[in-house]
Amino acid sequence: MTRLLSALLLTCVTVLAALRPANTAAETWVMGAMEDFAPFNYMDNGTFTGIDVQIMDEAAALIGVTLDHRPVPWKRMLLDFEGGKFDGVFQLTPTTARFEKWHLTGPLRTTRSVYVTRADSPLQDIRSPAELDGLVVGLVAGFTYEESFDSNPAIRREMSQDDFNNIRKLLLGRSDVIVGGHATLAYTARQLNAWDKLRVLPTPLVELGRYAAFPRTAEGAEKARRLQQALDEMHASGRIQEIMRSALNR
Structure with missing residues (x-):
């Protein structure tokens, strides 16, 4: 009986393979x-x-x-x-x-795009881009964040080539706050052993x-x-x- 079942199974597989279209690559x-x-x-x-x-x-x-x-x-x-x-x-x-x-x-x-600042910064929250007045905002060149934010000419931008440099500039005081995806910034900051030196503000820019x-x-x-x-x-x-x-x- 076992040999019979095995033979039937092999036959079914062979038939299915033969029926498969030739262009299945x-x-x-x-x-x-x-x-x-x-x-x-x-x-x-x-x-x-x-x-x-x-x-x-x-x-x-x-x-x-x-x-x-x-x-x-x-x-x-x-x-x-x-x-x-x-x-x-x-x-x-x-x-x-x-x-x-x-x-x-x-x-x-x-993705939840968030504002991140230094842990000792007096900034408590940013609820709208209007509250960025007077602040230098770190961004990654070529990235799109949110349409009204991206088109706002009043925002003082400090551009970086990637999130690593964006975080480094924040730690060096070249920007007051940076923007990025929460998961990406957290991962990058941990790679730099700097996550404990940063603070995510409560209100995200956008999700x-x-x-x-x-x-x-x-x-x-x-x-x-x-x-x-x-x-x-x-x-x-x-x-x-x-x-x-x-x-x-x-």
């Missing part, structure tokens, strides 16, 4: 991403990893796609994307202009999703539709929340 999408944005995407012993990388890889696997990640500096990533070098990019803050320009898919996750983008073409629209379906499934099952908890609670 996984598609590959070339995806641009910021090269150093821990804990969401970063290099670890030569492997590109992180929360968003894992979310994107698992979503792609659900639709039979393999992602060829191309981690590069943020500004270059956007330029290369517009130049047609990537099939898509992630993780973008949503803006009206980006929704009009590209097919945005998501959110992958939600927004982070998106993947594809060109506004028929092919881009189809990729966006398929990825959206996979992301919706992962949100509904709780998988994305599980990935976030597992990574941030280490």
Whole structure:
């Protein structure tokens, strides 16, 4: 009986393999991403990893796609994307202009952008950008934070190339307060052994999703539709929340 069942199982597998379409080789999408944005995407012993990388890889696997990640500096990533070098990019803050320009898919996750100051600062809270008057605000060049904040000409900006330098400038007194994603700033500050020297203000600037983008073409629209379906499934099952908890609670 056991041999009979084994033979039947082998036959079924063989039949299914024969019925599988010949073009089942996984598609590959070339995806641009910021090269150093821990804990969401970063290099670890030569492997590109992180929360968003894992979310994107698992979503792609659900639709039979393999992602060829191309981690590069943020500004270059956007330029290369517009130049047609990537099939898509992630993780973008949503803006009206980006929704009009590209097919945005998501959110992958939600980010709470916060104000952070030195632990000994007299600042207690910032409830609106109007309260930034007279303060130097540290930001990362090329990043989008929130549309009204980004377009406010009255904000005195101290620009940095990344969150590491943004935090260093804050500690050196070159800025009074910095803005960034809570998880990213906390991770970076701990890498610098500086988290106990900083304080997160109670009121966040904004809480927004982070998106993947594809060109506004028929092919881009189809990729966006398929990825959206996979992301919706992962949100509904709780998988994305599980990935976030597992990574941030280490």
